[in-house]
Amino acid sequence: MDSLFGDDFDEPGPPRTPFDTPALPVRELREHPLAPADHAAWPATLAPIRQVLRDGLELGPITVLTGDNGAGKSTLVEALAGAFGLNPEGGGTGAMHATRRTESPLVEHLQLVRGAGAPRSGFFLRAETMHSLFTYYEEIGVGGMMHERSHGESFLALVEERSRIRGLWLLDEPESALSLSGCLALLALLQGIADAGSQIVLSTHSPVLAALPDADLYELGEWGLRRAGYDDLDLVRTWRSFLEAPERFLRHPG
Incomplete structure (x- = not known):
């Protein structure tokens, strides 16, 4: 899916040497100067989306987006996928x-x-459309009978099989299909994909996946989009608080 006036451009830089870091598939997201959004209409009414449109967003080799449901994580990742x-x-x-x-x-x-x-x-993986993606791959004869395995097993097998792809990897809340051990397995696969030279953008509610080494962490909310350290993420602090004393979060009758 392309933008109205072309989705991207290659920004020239200084001559590269063999020792330079490989160029990133996407260095920055910007509002298109020839197709500005209506900032009074959704999704620009979401503070993080409005901030990206106004200020742009630079992407490093690994970017992790966290925040509550409705903050704009999936909207941003989905639009990045389409523009790419x-x-x-x-x-x-x-x-x-x-x-x-x-x-x-x-x-x-x-x-x-x-x-x-x-x-x-x-490659783009999103939790809410995994069933249809598995069906598509079965129909074209890729990956075997994916529906005969558990959702999590098929998900990890697909990532491992596609890990040879070099470029931009986008994942939208992949933990929805995975147990804790599955999240740890995915973490190892993603680290290998990043080490092989691919760029990763991941949205997640999982403190396990947010711990992806060397990631730039962003928290999305009513304030917009802000950088954060791992220990400062609301996601991490809330999970730690719950695990330390679950009873504080539970309502008991009577």
């Missing part, structure tokens, strides 16, 4: 499956700044 040319329902660059269109119009107003010479391939 990935199927908004998940899969690789050439995935063609579709069920019901629910994407926000944000993709039409984004411009991507890409690293010169960076890969243009990628």
Whole structure:
């Protein structure tokens, strides 16, 4: 899915040497100068989205987005996927499956700044459309009979099988399919994908996945979008508080 006036451009930089860090598939998200969004209409009414449109968002090799439901994490990741040319329902660059269109119009107003010479391939995994993605891959003969395994097993097998893809990896709340041990397994797979040179953008409610090494952590909320250390994330502090004394969070009758 492309923006109205072209989704991106390659920003020139100084000549690279063999010792330079590989160029990132996406260096920055910006509001498209030729297709500005209506900041009084959803999703620009969400403070984090409005902030990205107003100020842009630079992306490093690994970016993790956290925040409550409705903060704008999935909206941002989905729009990034569409602007990059990935199927908004998940899969690789050439995935063609579709069920019901629910994407926000944000993709039409984004411009991507890409690293010169960076890969243009990628992969997008989102929890809410995994069933349809598994069905699509079974229909085209990829990955075996994915529905015959548990959701989590199929999810991890798909990530492992696709880990050879070099480029932009987007994951939207992947913990929905996974147990704690599954999250730890995914963490190891993602670290290997990042070490092999891919860029990762991940939205999550999981303190396990938020611990992805060397990630830039962002917290989304009514304040907008802000950088945070791991121990300062509301997500981490709330989970720690619950595990220390679950009874404080539970209501008992009578």
